[in-house]
Amino acid sequence: VDNFINLVKDYNNTVGSVGLSGDFAPFTKTDYDVEKISSLWTAKHGDFIGTNCRINTYTLLKGKIKIPQVKSDTELLFQDKDAIDKGKLFDTKDQANFDILFSRVKTEATQDVKVHAKHMEDYYKHFTFDAKARMLSVVVHDNLDGDSLFVGHVGVLVPTTDGYLFVEKLTFEEPYQAIKFSSKKDCYKYLTTKYKDYTGPGLAKPFIMDNDKWVDMD
Structure with missing residues (x-):
């Protein structure tokens, strides 16, 4: 948590002048000045592009998840790995565990989400997740x-005392967000809606995993 807060402070101290941080307010669609943020970040950090959702989630949960030592496919983690290397974020063990947690998982050429969800559940059944600090993932189908x-x-x-708090880093450039929800279902709906367009011809629509279980939104 201390490492995570340090990352948040570094980000906000670097680009906070763009008007990112503030008190909790009713949630509306958020638009950030990515171009201005990027120029401020690059001026201070050079070719270190910062951190993203996966790096921050691993930073928060690495002591809460038991990760099996299996082979990983890191083909789509090239930006993450570059950031981890340039930012000196993880040691060799953490890098390996990060790669396994967010490994690419083989699936079939179908738009049936149930088929894909079964592959993700089969992969994550070898992990032990935390019941309170839960990893919510938006899983995307890729066929390149x-x-x-x-x-x-x-x-x-x-x-929390009156619901749930969801903590995320939107992208390498975009900021950290903490959103309060009255139920898990509301958070699932937020993620499903926000990332519904992360698909393409012949691909399945994105779906949500709560720890190691598929969230069936139908």
Whole structure:
């Protein structure tokens, strides 16, 4: 958590003048001045592009997830790996565990989400996740190099006294967000709606995993 907060502070101290941080307010669609953010970030950090959703989620949850030592497919993690290397974010063990947690998973050439969800559940059944600090993943179907599944976005959901708090880093450029929800279902709906267009011809629509289980929104 300390490492995560340090990343948040560095980001906000670097680009906070764009008007990112503030008190909780009713949630509306957020649009950020990515061009201005990028110029401020690059001026301070050079070719280190910062951190994204996967890097921050691993930073928060690495002590809460038991990760099996299996072979990983990191073909789609090239930007993450470059950021981790240039930012000196993880040691060798953490890098390996990160690669396994967010490995590309083989699937079939179908638009049936149930088929893809079964492959993700089969992959994650070898992991032990935390019941309170939950990893919510938006899984994307990709077929540029064979059919595979990939965690396109991810964040951490924790219970609060009156509902749930979802913590995420939107993209390398875009900021951290903390959103309060009254139920898990509301958070699932937010993620499903926000990332519904992360698909293409012949591809399945994105779907949500709550830890190691598929969230059936139908």
